[in-house]
């Protein structure tokens with residue numbers, strides 16, 4: 001194995017939602033030289049770009065294909081946990097729903113002591129990132145790299161569900177990212193001309209001719225190099241060769257909520273006892289690394305579909321419509337979201353019944369969980385998957401919105417607009433009506449909605465990993481910018497927030 005050494009101003013690890021945005025912004029100034037390292041291969045699979053085909057990417061080479069530890073509150077099931085491993089990261093695998101969350105989410109981060117992270121401050125970054133095709137001044141951006149649009153061609157079942165949700169009392173909302181989050185309607189999507197607009201398509205492809213941006217794929221970073229307390233570079237492996245990339249200014253980890261904490265731990269930054277257990281020299285005893293793992297849990301209510309096309313349109317993101325509902329008045333904002341899909345989507349839809357029937361699924365999703373878990377090392381081998389233990393439903397009450405959500409899904413299915421398309425309830429099935437039966441169904445079938453965050457939490461207390469300028473506590477020259485820095489999970493999907501974190505990081509690095 002030979003070792004080559006290259007020198008740059010900035011090294012960004014991970015070309016995902018946040019990393020692509022960050023690398024693009026940093027290289028807008030030709031004086032800054034940036035190396036962007038991505039473990040996965042280029043995003044040349046057709047299924048990445050053709051919106052409804054994203055489930056076909058599960059468990060392929062562009063997926064890290066993780067599994068959780070057995071989850072005690074979910075009958076000890078080990079849950080499948082996909083993460084994008086290609087240019088664009090998880091934004092090349094995701095369902096393209098564009099949601100920012102609730103203003104409270106960001107104001108809460110600011111209230112926890114994180115200056116510059118209020119909704120008002122973050123709105124500037126959301127807008128700067130965005131080109132909102134329908135055009136609307138107050139809440140949306142114009143001319144940004146990330147194309148956000150309405151779906152070109154919606155499925156009649158989705159249209160019926162949008163009408164049905166309104167009839168069931170969930171007021172129609174034409175824009176979840178506008179004046180209010182609550183309500184029901186169609187999602188806006190990250191697409192351009194009917195194709196996926198991943199963060200790679202938005203930020204990296206248009207910047208590839210910049211001479212100050214180098215993008216390496218198939219380049220897995222194994223650890224960070226140091227000179228005393230200062231991070232000086234990273235080691236990575238590509239095609240069997242070990243390389244060292246030095247950073248004259250800074251290194252930024254944008255490897256996502258599972259891999260950014262793993263890289264810190266492999267580099268000796270984390271809880272001392274855990275590092276010693278794996279024979280890793282302790283550089284900084286930072287007990288919060290990998291802790292505070294939060295995620296959203298979902299469960300599918302599946303119906304036989306009795307009319308309409310069998311498959312979504314070629315530009316469909318599958319999960320075309322949904323809603324945000326505020327069930328518990330003690331919560332500051334909506335605590336239940338629906339993801340509705342005109343297909344079979346129990347768990348990940350990987351095992352539909354083997355017959356000719358069509359299906360649609362209403363998917364209640366718990367978006368204000370109190371449960372927290374952790375990511376930790378299984379081994380000091382960087383190629384070994386870390387331990388992922390989200391502790392789903394570990395907190396009392398986290399199951400309630402899912403149970404109430406199933407009841408609400410049934411109310412929606414019972415409305416006149418949906419009736420035309422609605423056959424028998426397949427899951428949980430009409431015989432499951434008791435509270436205990438519904439809880440049992442959740443424990444047997446709940447799965448991730450793919451939003452792990454919080455494992456390199458921002459803050460200034462003992463368990464915080466980065467400060468509010470995203471600098472890793474206890475070392476110099478090293479920041480983290482991705483979903484892992486969220487102090488508390490946002491009440492919605494996490495792609496747009498991760499991209500906004502990348503935008504914010506670029507502002508912090510260039511100030």
Ligand SMILES: Cc1cc2nc3c(=O)[nH]c(=O)nc-3n(C[C@H](O)[C@H](O)[C@H](O)COP(=O)(O)OP(=O)(O)OC[C@H]3O[C@@H](n4cnc5c(N)ncnc54)[C@H](O)[C@@H]3O)c2cc1C
Pocket residue numbers: 013014015016017018019037038039040082083084085086087088089090091093094095096097098099219220221222254255256257259260263449450451452482483484493494495496498
């Ligand atoms: C199947 C699925 C569906 C989803 N649907 C939606 C949706 O519809 N809407 C929404 O808002 N959100 C959705 N999400 C969530 C959203 O996509 C993620 O929250 C977001 O992409 C996270 O961004 P990130 O920058 O933190 O990490 P990522 O985008 O995951 O990027 C991390 C990158 O780092 C790379 N990497 C990791 N380790 C290393 C290493 N050691 N060396 C080099 N590179 C490394 C990875 O390969 C990856 O490319 C979905 C996610 C999935 C998986």
